[in-house]
Amino acid sequence: MKKTLLIIFSLMFITSASNAQIINKEPLSQRITGYRIDAKLDPVKKTVTGSMDAFWVNKTADTVNDIQLHLYMNAFRSSKSTFYMGSYQVKDTTIYGRIDISSFTLADGTDLIPLIQYIRPDDGNPNDSTVVKIILPEAAEPGDTVSITVNFMVKLPGKIRRTGYNDDYFFVGQWFPKFGVYEPAGMRYRAAGGWNCHQFHPNSEFYANHSVYDVILTVPDEYIVGSGGMLISEADCGDDNSYKTLTYRAEDIVDFAWTAWPGYAVFTDQWRHVKITLLLPEDRKEQVARQFTAVKNTLEYLTGNVGTYPWPHLTFVDPPAKGSGASGMEYTTIFTSMSSYKMPGFIHFPEMVTVHEFGHAYFMGILATNEFEDPWMDEGINSFWEARIMDHYWGENSGMIDHPLFKMADKTSARSSYVYSPNRQVVSNKENSWNYPLGTYSMMSYMKTSTWLYTLMGIIGEETTNDVFREYYKRWAFKHPAPKDFIDVVNDVVKKNYGDKFGPDINWFFDETLYGTGICDYKVAAFNNIRQDTAKVRKNEADTLLRIKPSTDSLYKCSVGLDRLGEVMLPVEVLIHFSDGHETLSNWDGKDRFKKIEVLSNSEIQWVKIDPEYKIRMDVNFINNSLTYEPDRVPVKRITNKFISFLQFFVSSVTL
Amino acid sequence: MKIFKALAAGFYRTLKAWKGILLIWFGSLLTVSLVAIPMKGFLKSALGGSMITEKLRDGIDFEVFGDLGSGFRNLIASFPSGLLLLVLLGILLNAFLSGGIFDTLKGSSPKFTGNDFFKACAKNFWSFLVISLIISAILSVLFILLFILPIALVAQSDSGSESAPYITAVISFALFFFVSLIFILTADYARAWQAANDKSACFSAIGYGFSRTFSKFLSSFPTMLILVAVQMLFTFLVFAIMGRWTPDTGGGVFLLFIISQIAFYTKSGLKVWRYGSVTSLKEINDLMKEEVAPPVSQNFQA
Numbered sequence: 001m002k003k004t005l006l007i008i009f010s011l012m013f014i015t016s017a018s019n020a021q022i023i024n025k026e027p028l029s030q031r032i033t034g035y036r037i038d039a040k041l042d043p044v045k046k047t048v049t050g051s052m053d054a055f056w057v058n059k060t061a062d063t064v065n066d067i068q069l070h071l072y073m074n075a076f077r078s079s080k081s082t083f084y085m086g087s088y089q090v091k092d093t094t095i096y097g098r099i100d101i102s103s104f105t106l107a108d109g110t111d112l113i114p115l116i117q118y119i120r121p122d123d124g125n126p127n128d129s130t131v132v133k134i135i136l137p138e139a140a141e142p143g144d145t146v147s148i149t150v151n152f153m154v155k156l157p158g159k160i161r162r163t164g165y166n167d168d169y170f171f172v173g174q175w176f177p178k179f180g181v182y183e184p185a186g187m188r189y190r191a192a193g194g195w196n197c198h199q200f201h202p203n204s205e206f207y208a209n210h211s212v213y214d215v216i217l218t219v220p221d222e223y224i225v226g227s228g229g230m231l232i233s234e235a236d237c238g239d240d241n242s243y244k245t246l247t248y249r250a251e252d253i254v255d256f257a258w259t260a261w262p263g264y265a266v267f268t269d270q271w272r273h274v275k276i277t278l279l280l281p282e283d284r285k286e287q288v289a290r291q292f293t294a295v296k297n298t299l300e301y302l303t304g305n306v307g308t309y310p311w312p313h314l315t316f317v318d319p320p321a322k323g324s325g326a327s328g329m330e331y332t333t334i335f336t337s338m339s340s341y342k343m344p345g346f347i348h349f350p351e352m353v354t355v356h357e358f359g360h361a362y363f364m365g366i367l368a369t370n371e372f373e374d375p376w377m378d379e380g381i382n383s384f385w386e387a388r389i390m391d392h393y394w395g396e397n398s399g400m401i402d403h404p405l406f407k408m409a410d411k412t413s414a415r416s417s418y419v420y421s422p423n424r425q426v427v428s429n430k431e432n433s434w435n436y437p438l439g440t441y442s443m444m445s446y447m448k449t450s451t452w453l454y455t456l457m458g459i460i461g462e463e464t465t466n467d468v469f470r471e472y473y474k475r476w477a478f479k480h481p482a483p484k485d486f487i488d489v490v491n492d493v494v495k496k497n498y499g500d501k502f503g504p505d506i507n508w509f510f511d512e513t514l515y516g517t518g519i520c521d522y523k524v525a526a527f528n529n530i531r532q533d534t535a536k537v538r539k540n541e542a543d544t545l546l547r548i549k550p551s552t553d554s555l556y557k558c559s560v561g562l563d564r565l566g567e568v569m570l571p572v573e574v575l576i577h578f579s580d581g582h583e584t585l586s587n588w589d590g591k592d593r594f595k596k597i598e599v600l601s602n603s604e605i606q607w608v609k610i611d612p613e614y615k616i617r618m619d620v621n622f623i624n625n626s627l628t629y630e631p632d633r634v635p636v637k638r639i640t641n642k643f644i645s646f647l648q649f650f651v652s653s654v655t656l
Numbered sequence: 657m658k659i660f661k662a663l664a665a666g667f668y669r670t671l672k673a674w675k676g677i678l679l680i681w682f683g684s685l686l687t688v689s690l691v692a693i694p695m696k697g698f699l700k701s702a703l704g705g706s707m708i709t710e711k712l713r714d715g716i717d718f719e720v721f722g723d724l725g726s727g728f729r730n731l732i733a734s735f736p737s738g739l740l741l742l743v744l745l746g747i748l749l750n751a752f753l754s755g756g757i758f759d760t761l762k763g764s765s766p767k768f769t770g771n772d773f774f775k776a777c778a779k780n781f782w783s784f785l786v787i788s789l790i791i792s793a794i795l796s797v798l799f800i801l802l803f804i805l806p807i808a809l810v811a812q813s814d815s816g817s818e819s820a821p822y823i824t825a826v827i828s829f830a831l832f833f834f835v836s837l838i839f840i841l842t843a844d845y846a847r848a849w850q851a852a853n854d855k856s857a858c859f860s861a862i863g864y865g866f867s868r869t870f871s872k873f874l875s876s877f878p879t880m881l882i883l884v885a886v887q888m889l890f891t892f893l894v895f896a897i898m899g900r901w902t903p904d905t906g907g908g909v910f911l912l913f914i915i916s917q918i919a920f921y922t923k924s925g926l927k928v929w930r931y932g933s934v935t936s937l938k939e940i941n942d943l944m945k946e947e948v949a950p951p952v953s954q955n956f957q958a
Contacts, residue, residue, distance in 0.1 A: 283818035321818060341818040397714075405899040408718045416722040420729075607707055623723045626707035635712035636703065637909045638902065640696040645898060645916040647688040649891055650739075651746035652923060656754075656788050656843045 021251070023230055028252035028310055029210030029478035032057050033179045040218040040243075041172075041260055046165050048154040052176055053107075055147045058140040060184035060193060065139045067146055068119070068197035069132050072174035073099035075200035076157035076164070080127035082120070086434070087161075087202035095158025101177070107147035110137055122199045122434060130200040131180070150177050160325025161202075163257075171319065171326035171336070173257035174206065181209055181370075181480065188370065188482035198372040201434035203441040205364070205371035205378070206255065210478050213250040218243050219260050226266075226279045226315045227258035228334035250333060252310075252478060254368050257331040259317055271296045273312050280318035283341050287350060291318060291337060294354040297393045302362055302385065305466045307473035309361060316354065330357045332365030346403040348394050352410060356386040366477045374483055375433040375441070376514070380449020381486075387411040387450055411454060411617070417447040419620045424448065429514045430483070451617050452513035455520075458615025459502070459509070459571065460494055468493045483514065502571075509570070513618060518567025520618040522590065522610045524627040525561040527576075529604035532557050558605045562588065562595040568618060575612040578603040585612075606630070658875045658940060663882065665940075666761075666933025673760045673928055675768050680757070680924045681917065683749045690745075691738045695731065702727055713904050751788050754931065755780025758851035761932045763939050776851065783850050783858035790862060791843040795836055802832040841869045841880045844934035851935075872941050879937055883930040890926060894919045 021027065039050030058064050075083035076090075076097030084090065104112045115137075118129045140146050154175050157164035163173040180197025183190045196207060215229055218237055221244050229248025237243035250256055264279040269292045276295055278288060295316065299309055315334045319326045327338035335357035339350035359382040363369070369377035390399030390410035399410035418424055421443045427436055429444055436444060457465040472481070472489045491505040502509075512518065532555040560576060569591045576584045580603035588595055588610075599605075607628035614622055670677070702724050703709060711717040721728055759776030760768055803825075810824040846865030850858065869876055898916055903909050 281818050341822050406716055412717075412719045412722075416718060419722055609707060621723050621725065622719065623703060623706045623708045627705045628707050629705055631703065631705050631707065632709045633700065634904055634906055634909055635709045636696060636699045637906070638912060639699070639712065639716070640692055641909060641913045641916060642898060643695065644685070644688050644692045644913075645894075645920060647691065647739075647742060648684045648920045649894070649923060651688065651742055652684065652920070652927065653891065654743055655746045655750040656791060656840060 022232070022249045023251045023312060024310060030059060031212055031252070032059055032182075032209045034212040035176065035178075035256070036214045037176055037256075038216045038218075039176075041170065041220070041223070043168060043170070043220055043223070043260075046156045046158065046170075048156065048172060048175060050152055050154070050176065052150045052152065053147065054150070054177070054179065055145050056140075056179050056182070057145045058142055058182070060182065061142050062182075062184055062193040063139050063141055064136075064182060064193070066133050066135045066195070067140075067148075068180040068195040069134075070174070070178045070180060070197060070200070070206075071099050071101075071130055071132055072178070072200045073097050073154050073157075073163075074129040076161075077129060078127050080125070082123055082125045082128040082130070082199045082434075083161075083202055085125070090157075090159050092158070096155075097157030097164060098155050099175075099177070100153045100155075101150060102153065103149070103151040104134075104177075105149050106137070107149065112148070120199060121197065122201070122432075125199070128199050131197050132177075133195075133197075152177060160323060162326060162329050164325065166322045166325070168262060169320060169323040170260045171257070171317075171323055172259065173255065173326075173329065173331060174200075175257075178208060178255075181207055183480075188480060189484070196370065196372075198434075201372075203436060204375070204433035207370040207372050207480075208254040208368070210252045210254055210368060211256075213248070213253070213256040215248045215250070215256055215258075217246045217248065217258060217260075219246070220244075222262045223260040224262065224264040224266060224279065225258060225260045226264070226277065226317055226334060228253055228256050228315065228331050229258075230313045253332040254365060255331045257334055259319075259323075259326070259334075259336075261320070261323065263320060264317075267292075269296070271299050274299060274309060275313050277313075277315040278318070279315070280339075281320040284318060284339060287318065287339050287343065290345070290351060291316070291339070291354055294337075294351040295358055298355045298358045298389055301389045301392065302359065306362055306385075306469045307366070307477060310366070314358075314361075316358065318350070328353050328357060330360035330364060332361050335360065346401060348390060348398075348400055348402065348410075351394065352386065352390055352400060355389050356382060359385050359389070362473070367473065368478070368480050370480065370482070371433065373432050375445040376429045376449040377481070377483065377486065379442075379445040380429070381453065383414055383446045383450035384453040387414055387454070411450070414447045414450040415454070415617050417443055418451045421447075424620075425517045425519060428517045449514075454617040455513065455570065455615070456490070456509060458611075458613075458617065460490075460498070460506075464493060464497045467497060483510075487514075512568045512570065516568065519620050520568035520570060520616060521564070521566035521620050521624070522572055522616070523563040523565055523621075523624040524608045524610055525563045525594075527558065527560040527605050527608050527627060529556040529558050531555070532600070554602050556601050556604050558599045558601050560597040560599075560605065560608050562597070562610060564590060564593050564595075565624075566620065570616055570618065572611045572616055573613075575609045576605055577607045577609075579606045658937070659879045659882070662875070662879055662933045662937040662940060663929075665763075665936035666929050666931075669761045669763075669932040669936065670925055670929045673757060673768065673932070674925075675770075676753070676757045676760050676773060677921060677924050677928055679773070680753050680928075681921045683753055684746075684920065684924070685917070687742060687745050687749060691742055698727065698731060699724075713902070715902050747788055747792070748785070751785035752777050752781050754847060755784050755851070757928055758784075758847050758931055758935065761848075761928070761935045762852060763936070779856070780847070780850055783856045783861060784847055786858040787843055787846050787850070787862060787865075790858075791839050791846075794839055798835055798839070799832060802835060803828045837877065837880045837884060838869055840884070841876050841934065842866050844880075844931060845869055845876075845938060847931070848935040848938045852938075868938065868941065872937070875941075876934075876937060879933055880930070883926070883933055887923065887926045887930070890923060894923070 033056050036053045037050050039048050041048050056067060075081050079089050106112060112134050115134045117133045119131050119133045120128050160166055160171060163171055180195045183196050184193040185191060213229060217225060219225055221242055225246055227248050229250035232247040232249050234244060234246050237245050263281055265282045267278045267288050269276045278291055303309060311333055313333060316337055318337045318339050327336050329336045337350055337354040337357060343350055360378060363382040364371060364378040371378050387410040395402055397409050398407040400413050401408040423440045427440055427444060429449060468490050471493050472486060475489060476485060487510050494502055494506050572588050572590045574586050574588050578601055609626040611625055708720050711720050756773040756777035760773060806828045807821055807825050811821045842865035845868045846861035849864040850861040901912060903912050
């Protein structure tokens with residue numbers, strides 16, 4: 001009887017979770033997985049105790065023998081876990097975290113605990129227990145649903161690394177047993193069907209199906225809670241009056257995270273259909289307006305240029321100093337920003353973090369790429385949009401810093417990180433996130449990608465770039481696109497907008513930038529003007545290079561030498577300016593190591609520029625992109641003068 | 657009343673010492689040129705015939721400096737040591753030239769002559785250097801104790817308040833500022849005393865400085881506060897204006913150079929005004945003391 005009831009309840013949950021709509025009228029995703037979690041926070045023991053009913057539907061044509069789940073919290077269980085081995089070690093073992101499973105059954109009550117195997121698909125580290133595999137007693141046939149019930153206890157880690165606690169502050173993410181993604185053959189780069197369920201690495205994020213979440217959280221009364229769900233109800237806890245119970249519903253998101261802290265001040269705002277909630281420390285009230293502005297600008301820009309934000313709710317958190325380890329992280333409908341008390345208005349850092357983390361609602365949340373394997377697809381694409389949004393709303397040259405004495409664009413910040421890096425050529429963008437050599441993950445995933453996307457935009461134009469992303473959203477929203485899927489979209493849209501202008505496809509661009517390790521560097525090597533015997537040249541009027549005005553006698557044979565110093569070959573424009581004011585703009589496919597342009601003109605060349613509008617932002621040195629024999633030294637003199645004054649005042653002020 | 661008398665006398669004496677201030681200005685320009693001219697040479701050579709300087713027309717462009725590559729990184733890396741070297745040179749130069757300046761600022765000083773000025777510079781150099789080093793060392797320790805330490809302690813205390821470190825920083829800095837004025841005053845009194853004495857006795861001078869600072873605190877401290885506040889305000893204004901001024905012609909840049917150097921000359925003048933006012937204050941107080949009772953120690957005579 002008990003078994004029958006369990007099956008009935010489980011079926012009721014699956015049916016309600018996969019079909020019932022509370023937030024949106026229609027399901028946005030396939031809803032391959034769903035979770036119902038009832039959890040209680042113990043702020044003294046720093047634990048979350050919960051029971052979970054979850055399902056996975058086999059929507060493939062494969063017969064699947066096993067299920068695989070992430071136990072992310074076990075990354076904090078041992079100093080020898082893959083997570084801790086790859087980052088700094090926490091010596092105080094009392095603040096280690098873990099997840100303990102006390103029961104694990106199928107809906108029919110079959111005990112799965114004896115069947116649990118810890119697997120280490122990425123590095124074989126025997127001390128890592130962040131992934132479990134369970135051979136099912138009966139294989140899941142196409143269309144079957146595997147329903148599980150798990151009772152667990154999470155001991156939160158005491159040093160917050162995205163998730164954990166500090167004193168009375170809690171940010172709880174990646175906290176429950178979570179299904180991996182079963183990928184059938186043909187999906188992404190799969191040759192044969194199988195689970196994609198990676199270990200927890202310090203340099204990687206996550207990958208999950210869009211799911212439905214019904215979460216009941218029980219927390220002490222004084223705690224203020226924010227989550228990625230929509231609050232359905234709030235009530236006093238029946239057993240204990242000092243606790244309250246909050247019921248949340250979230251639909252079609254890839255993770256359910258939440259935070260609890262008694263010190264939060266709560267603010268709300270509205271952007272069209274979206275109710276925005278901001279939680280931040282009382283002391284930071286002066287940051288509220290700028291934070292809401294950042295979110296609303298992002299919503300407006302991404303809605304216009306990519307696609308709709310489909311949920312009516314959004315929560316974001318600006319954690320207090322003690323919770324700073326949770327800052328700058330994204331969970332689709334909840335994300336964390338980063339600011340501080342009295343952050344000056346000219347530093348747009350809080351806005352930048354907010355724009356970036358909210359941008360992940362699209363590039364990871366809606367377009368749910370595999371962050372383990374293709375980090376450039378979420379971090380890189382998102383950094384590109386972050387820079388565009390920042391520079392669009394906060395100033396083309398002042399997206400990051402806007403001070404009368406110093407300005408910096410967001411796109412400059414990204415490019416400079418890439419250009420500056422001594423490791424910019426050691427690896428390409430196609431690496432798994434945990435395989436990036438030390439110190440290159442952020443530079444490659446975020447900065448290089450953002451820079452080559454800007455370069456792509458420089459080649460295909462801003463409107464076509466927006467068309468690419470609109471199409472990408474249209475085709476891949478609430479699915480799991482792979483790099484090839486994004487490239488296919490680019491090829492199709494570029495073909496549609498430009499025909500064969502860039503060749504049969506634009507794969508060459510991705511071969512050079514995404515899959516290559518070379519650098520791009522074009523240089524104007526030299527130019528010269530040799531005065532000609534006019535009469536002799538006039539005899540050769542069939543020469544197509546002859547550009548002479550009949551009214552003038554001066555004639556110059558002008559030569560320009562262009563070098564390709566880097567390995568990357570990209571088409572560039574070449575602008576030649578003559579002393580009589582006229583200019584010629586030509587295109588160079590950028591393939592040869594050396595290119596000579598010869599022109600007959602009745603005036604001398606004054607200067608030459610490759611890529612005059614700095615569209616090819618992959619170019620690691622803009623300085624050698626132009627050449628004149630009469631350079632403007634005024635700025636250097638001015639900078640030197642100001643530097644002299646600064647030093648004089650400084651030395652005078654620090655001496656008695 | 658004594659304060660305004662000292663300020664007025666200091667101002668008048670500063671005007672008389674304009675040639676000495678000119679030497680300070682020139683010495684400073686020469687010193688910083690040791691760092692600035694190689695930097696200019698590097699920029700000129702690194703930018704070569706590039707037209708990227710277009711991007712520098714409106715001010716500093718981070719992207720351009722980034723593209724200068726490893727040369728620029730090396731330049732930035734060597735900047736702190738270059739700055740330290742400049743500060744050390746500045747201390748030496750200040751110890752030397754202020755010897756002549758304090759001598760010029762004495763009430764009994766005859767008309768400014770280069771010969772007398774440099775003679776006084778040489779005579780006072782070692783004692784002024786020791787005074788400067790001792791007081792600078794005290795100020796450095798105070799900076800750590802009164803400013804850095806409280807902020808570090810509050811930041812580590814995990815009080816939960818976001819504003820506490822900020823408020824602590826403001827209060828700590830204010831405290832350091834006011835306490836540092838006392839030591840600057842001590843240094844100025846000590847140097848004024850040393851300039852008035854033939855024998856080199858830097859420790860007696862510092863002793864005198866402390867004694868006079870605290871015994872005449874009510875007149876000395878407000879005088880110093882006014883003088884330092886004026887200097888700070890002036891420096892702030894200069895940077896606010898110069899920072900925003902981005903001339904884009906050779907003539908404009910030359911004008912910027914002239915005006916910024918005039919500004920620095922004025923800043924040096926304000927510093928000399930401080931020296932002059934403290935010297936005057938010392939003389940006023942010494943005179944009042946003599947009127948009350950004959951001096952006890954020969955060393956403390958003006």
